[in-house]
Amino acid sequence: MLADSDGVNVQSGGFSPDLHRPKTWLHQLITFILEELPSWRDRGGRPTGDSETQLTSQLCAHLNGTTRKSPGWDVLQFRIEEPDETKLSRRIDLVAAPAGEVIWIEGRRHDDFDTLLPIECKRLPTPKGKNRDKREYLRVANGSTGGVQRFKAGLHGAAHEQAVMIAYVQTGGIVSWINRLDFWIRALSRVGISGWSLDDRLNLVSHDTNLRIAVLSSEHERELNLNRIELRHLWVEM
Structure with a gap:
């Protein structure tokens, strides 16, 4: 298991030592989530539906069931619609969460009530509707519901320097969306939208065309004098 690759013995059970x-353990956790995305998508009996809330609820249930049966990851739980630790x-x-x-990471203590890794979920494309912005994965013109925008502004994950965004790619392919988001970021930078530059571009890490999943990464300056945040973008074609 990936959880065992750092050479640290894992003890599971109630309130063990x-x-x-290390901080790199979070990247192992992110890889674990990525590898479960196609299993969840293709799981027999998964209820049909395409709303973000429904999909995220299903994914949460799947991840909880999987971690309980996975030595090394059975120290974790997943929860939906959690209050942000800084912006309640x-x-x-x-x-x-533990x-x-x-669980200690880089000298910071986490227990059941703490978030280890904040995850924002978005549909691609953004559903059509009043006051919806097609660039909602990144930002919205009027409001603070943009995915990357929330992390940049410190509205989500201000207590963390690592976070995840999951994209449910519902129409179009991963490559198409990589190009589209890159075009939007270039446009935001070119017209001088405050806080946006070419440094916010997403970089492709890996793309499995058979499983129809991809990993992208990005790093962003943040407001409120916060340290930079690293985002891992996990995309799954539905």
Whole structure:
């Protein structure tokens, strides 16, 4: 299992001794989530539906079931619509958190009530509707519901320097959306939208055309004097 690759013995069960993990363990966790996306998508008996709320709820249930049966990952739980740790009035779509354990990462303590990894989920394309912006994965012209925008502004994940965005690609392919988002970021930079530059571009890390999943990465300056945040973008073609 990926969880065992750092050479640290993993103890599961109720309130075992504290677990200490390097920061790179979060990347292993992100890879675990990525690898489960096609299994969840193709799972027999998964209810049909295409709304973001429904899909994220299904994904959360699948991840919880999988972690319970996966040695090394059974120290985790996933929850939906969690209050942000800094902006309590804001809700994060999905979070990974310890389950009956205390997990230390880079000197920071996390228990059941803490978020290990904040995850924002978006549909591609953005559903049509009043006041919806087609660039909602990135930002919206009037409001603060843009996915990347929330992290850049410190409205989501201000207590973290690593976060994830999951894209449910419902029409068009991954390559098409990579090109489209890159065009939008270039346009935002070119017209001088505050806080946006070419440094916000998404970089392709891997693309599995058979499983129809991809990983992209980006790093962003943030407001409120926060440190830069690294986003991993996990995309799955539905």
